[in-house]
Amino acid sequence: MGKPTGFMEFKRQKTKEQQPLARIGHFEEYAQRLTDEQLQTQGARCMDCGTPFCHMGIEIRGSAAGCPINNVIPEWNDLVYNGKWQEALDRLHLTNNFPEFTGRVCPAPCEGSCVLGINEPAVAIKSIERSIIDKGFEEGWVVPRIPRHRTGKTVAIIGSGPAGLAAADELNQQGHTVTVYERSDRAGGLLMYGIPNMKLEKDVIERRIQLLQQEGITFVYNTEIGVDMTAEELRAKYDAVLLATGAQKQRALRIEGSEGNGVVLAMDYLTSVTKSYVHSNFEDGQAMNVEGKNVIVIGGGDTGADCVATAIRQNCKSVVQFGKHPKLPNARTEETMWPKDPNTFTFDYAYEEVDAKLGRDPREYCIHTEKIVCDRDGNIQELHTIYMEKILGEDGFHYFKELPGTEKVWPVDYIFVAIGFEGVEKELPEQFGVELINNRIAATIKDYQTTVPGVFTAGDARRGQSLVVWAIKEGREAAAAVHQFLVREAVSA
Ligand SMILES: Cc1cc2nc3c(=O)[nH]c(=O)nc-3n(C[C@H](O)[C@H](O)[C@H](O)COP(=O)(O)OP(=O)(O)OC[C@H]3O[C@@H](n4cnc5c(N)ncnc54)[C@H](O)[C@@H]3O)c2cc1C
Ligand code: SF4
Structure with a gap:
C-alpha cells in the first residue's frame, strides 16, 4: 500500500x-x-x-x-x-x-x-x-503494440469517438482487421471538436490515433456511412459492424423568437471555434466570434459551461448561464450519500474565469425563458425570463412554479442553446434496420448486439449522452462481444 x-x-x-x-x-x-x-x-x-x-x-x-x-x-x-x-x-x-x-x-x-x-x-x-x-x-514507454497474429476477420466501426476508438483498439489487439469510418475530417468524436481545446489539447488525441494506425487500424475520414456508403455495402464487406455513432442530435429551443438571428445550438458554436483554432489558429475566420457581445447560454450543464469559457476567451461583453434547477447544495444530501457521486456545488473552470474577469458567477438558477424579442431584421435583442420555485407535489414529484413579479428582460446578441441532446440521428440505424428504444439504439450491456445479428452498438449511441469514461467502458465490452461473435462464426463455418 x-x-x-x-x-x-x-x-x-x-x-x-x-x-x-x-x-x-x-x-x-x-x-x-x-x-x-x-x-x-x-x-x-x-x-x-x-x-x-x-x-x-x-x-x-x-x-x-x-x-x-x-x-x-x-x-x-x-x-x-x-x-x-x-x-x-x-x-x-x-x-x-x-x-x-x-x-x-x-x-x-x-x-x-x-x-x-x-x-x-x-x-x-x-x-x-x-x-x-x-x-x-x-519517457517513450508508450510504443505501438503490433498484434502477432491476424485472424482474417474484418470489422467496420462507424464513429471514432472514445467508444469506437476503444473498441477498435481491443479488436485490433485480438488480431481482427479493423477499419474505422468517420464522417468528420479527424478522429476523436466529441473529444476532437466538442470538448474545448483548453480542457483537452487536440495533439493529445492525434498522438493516440497515430499509435493506433501504427498498430494496424485503418481510419477512413470524411465518409458518412449511410450517405457515402450504404449500410448494405458495408455489411457485405465486413464480418461484423459496430455502430459507435454517438447521440449528437441536439435539442432545439422552442419558444417565441427562437428562430431569430443569433440563436445558435451550443455544439455548432463550440465546433466552429475549436475547428477554426485547430485548423488555422483562427486565421481561416470560420469561428463564430462573440467579441464585445452580450451572450446568454441556456442550459446549466457542462456543455453550457464550455460555451461560457469559450465566450470569455473571445472577450465577450457579458455572459450569463441559465439553469432550470436550483443551486446545488454544498454538502452531500440523503440522495447523494457516499459512495455515490456527491453532486455538490462546484466552482468549475468556466465560472472561476468569468468571476475573475467580470466579477460575478455567471450562473442564474431556477429561471425560465419566456420569449425572445427580435428587431425588424430578425436579429435578437432581448430575452424575457421569469424565476421559478421548485416544489414537491403531493404525488411525490417535483414541479416548477413561476414566481410572479420576478420577470426580467436581458439585452442579448447571442443565445447558445445547451439544453441537452435528443438521442441518435435516426437515418443510419434505420438503414441498418436496427431497433431504437427512447431514441437510442437498442442493445443490452450483456452482448451489445442490436436487433440485427452481426451489428453491434456502444457508447452514447446505446446509452444516450454520457461521459468519455462510460464510452470507453462500452467500447471495450462491445469489442469483447464482437470477438465472441466472430469466434462463434468461425467455429460454425
Ligand atoms: C460540449 C461537450 C463537452 C463534453 N465534455 C465532457 C467532459 O468534459 N468529460 C466527459 O467525460 N464527457 C464530456 N462530454 C461527453 C462525451 O464527449 C461523450 O459522452 C463521448 O464523446 C461519447 O463517445 P461516443 O464514442 O459514444 O460518441 P461521440 O464522441 O459522439 O462520437 C461519435 C462519432 O461518430 C461519428 N459519426 C456519426 N454518424 C456517422 C456516420 N453515419 N458515418 C461516419 N461517422 C459517423 C461522429 O462524427 C462522431 O465522430 C462532453 C460532451 C459535449 C457535447
Ligand atoms: S477514468 Fe480515471 S478519473 Fe475517471 S473514474 Fe476512472 S480512475 Fe477516476
Missing part, C-alpha cells in the same frame, strides 16, 4: 491550474502536472482500504459510484508512491485504453467514492492518472 500514515501526513493536492485571468488569454490547456515528488506524496495518501470503493464502477439509482472502467486505483497509487512509474503505467493500461483522455476530462466519480473522502479530501486520483500516462509518453 501507499505510506500507512500518508493520509494523515499529507494534504490533497490536485493538478495545478494557470490563474484564470492568464488562461482566458488563450485556448491552450490550462492544467499543469505536479512534480514527481508531489505526485508520490499524493499516491502515499491512498489508504489501500479493505474494500476500495473507488474502482467498483456501478450505478446506484442512476448515479455513478466508482470508476466505470474499474481502474485498479490503489495498485497504481502504490506504484507511484514507490516511484515505479512504468509499472503503474502498465497497470493503468490494462483497464483504460486512453488514460490521457480521462486523466484530463473525466469528472472522476472514483474520487466521490474514495473511502478517505468520507471525512477528508479524497485522494487526487485523476491527477495521478493523468501524470502516469503523460510521463509514459514523455
Whole structure:
C-alpha cells in the first residue's frame, strides 16, 4: 500500500491550474502536472482500504459510484508512491485504453467514492492518472503494440469517438482487421471538436490515433456511412459492424423568437471555434466570434459551461448561464450519500474565469425563458425570463412554479442553446434496420448486439449522452462481444 500514515501526513493536492485571468488569454490547456515528488506524496495518501470503493464502477439509482472502467486505483497509487512509474503505467493500461483522455476530462466519480473522502479530501486520483500516462509518453514507454497474429476477420466501426476508438483498439489487439469510418475530417468524436481545446489539447488525441494506425487500424475520414456508403455495402464487406455513432442530435429551443438571428445550438458554436483554432489558429475566420457581445447560454450543464469559457476567451461583453434547477447544495444530501457521486456545488473552470474577469458567477438558477424579442431584421435583442420555485407535489414529484413579479428582460446578441441532446440521428440505424428504444439504439450491456445479428452498438449511441469514461467502458465490452461473435462464426463455418 501507499505510506500507512500518508493520509494523515499529507494534504490533497490536485493538478495545478494557470490563474484564470492568464488562461482566458488563450485556448491552450490550462492544467499543469505536479512534480514527481508531489505526485508520490499524493499516491502515499491512498489508504489501500479493505474494500476500495473507488474502482467498483456501478450505478446506484442512476448515479455513478466508482470508476466505470474499474481502474485498479490503489495498485497504481502504490506504484507511484514507490516511484515505479512504468509499472503503474502498465497497470493503468490494462483497464483504460486512453488514460490521457480521462486523466484530463473525466469528472472522476472514483474520487466521490474514495473511502478517505468520507471525512477528508479524497485522494487526487485523476491527477495521478493523468501524470502516469503523460510521463509514459514523455519517457517513450508508450510504443505501438503490433498484434502477432491476424485472424482474417474484418470489422467496420462507424464513429471514432472514445467508444469506437476503444473498441477498435481491443479488436485490433485480438488480431481482427479493423477499419474505422468517420464522417468528420479527424478522429476523436466529441473529444476532437466538442470538448474545448483548453480542457483537452487536440495533439493529445492525434498522438493516440497515430499509435493506433501504427498498430494496424485503418481510419477512413470524411465518409458518412449511410450517405457515402450504404449500410448494405458495408455489411457485405465486413464480418461484423459496430455502430459507435454517438447521440449528437441536439435539442432545439422552442419558444417565441427562437428562430431569430443569433440563436445558435451550443455544439455548432463550440465546433466552429475549436475547428477554426485547430485548423488555422483562427486565421481561416470560420469561428463564430462573440467579441464585445452580450451572450446568454441556456442550459446549466457542462456543455453550457464550455460555451461560457469559450465566450470569455473571445472577450465577450457579458455572459450569463441559465439553469432550470436550483443551486446545488454544498454538502452531500440523503440522495447523494457516499459512495455515490456527491453532486455538490462546484466552482468549475468556466465560472472561476468569468468571476475573475467580470466579477460575478455567471450562473442564474431556477429561471425560465419566456420569449425572445427580435428587431425588424430578425436579429435578437432581448430575452424575457421569469424565476421559478421548485416544489414537491403531493404525488411525490417535483414541479416548477413561476414566481410572479420576478420577470426580467436581458439585452442579448447571442443565445447558445445547451439544453441537452435528443438521442441518435435516426437515418443510419434505420438503414441498418436496427431497433431504437427512447431514441437510442437498442442493445443490452450483456452482448451489445442490436436487433440485427452481426451489428453491434456502444457508447452514447446505446446509452444516450454520457461521459468519455462510460464510452470507453462500452467500447471495450462491445469489442469483447464482437470477438465472441466472430469466434462463434468461425467455429460454425
Ligand atoms: C460540449 C461537450 C463537452 C463534453 N465534455 C465532457 C467532459 O468534459 N468529460 C466527459 O467525460 N464527457 C464530456 N462530454 C461527453 C462525451 O464527449 C461523450 O459522452 C463521448 O464523446 C461519447 O463517445 P461516443 O464514442 O459514444 O460518441 P461521440 O464522441 O459522439 O462520437 C461519435 C462519432 O461518430 C461519428 N459519426 C456519426 N454518424 C456517422 C456516420 N453515419 N458515418 C461516419 N461517422 C459517423 C461522429 O462524427 C462522431 O465522430 C462532453 C460532451 C459535449 C457535447
Ligand atoms: S477514468 Fe475517471 S473514474 Fe476512472 S480512475 Fe480515471 S478519473 Fe477516476
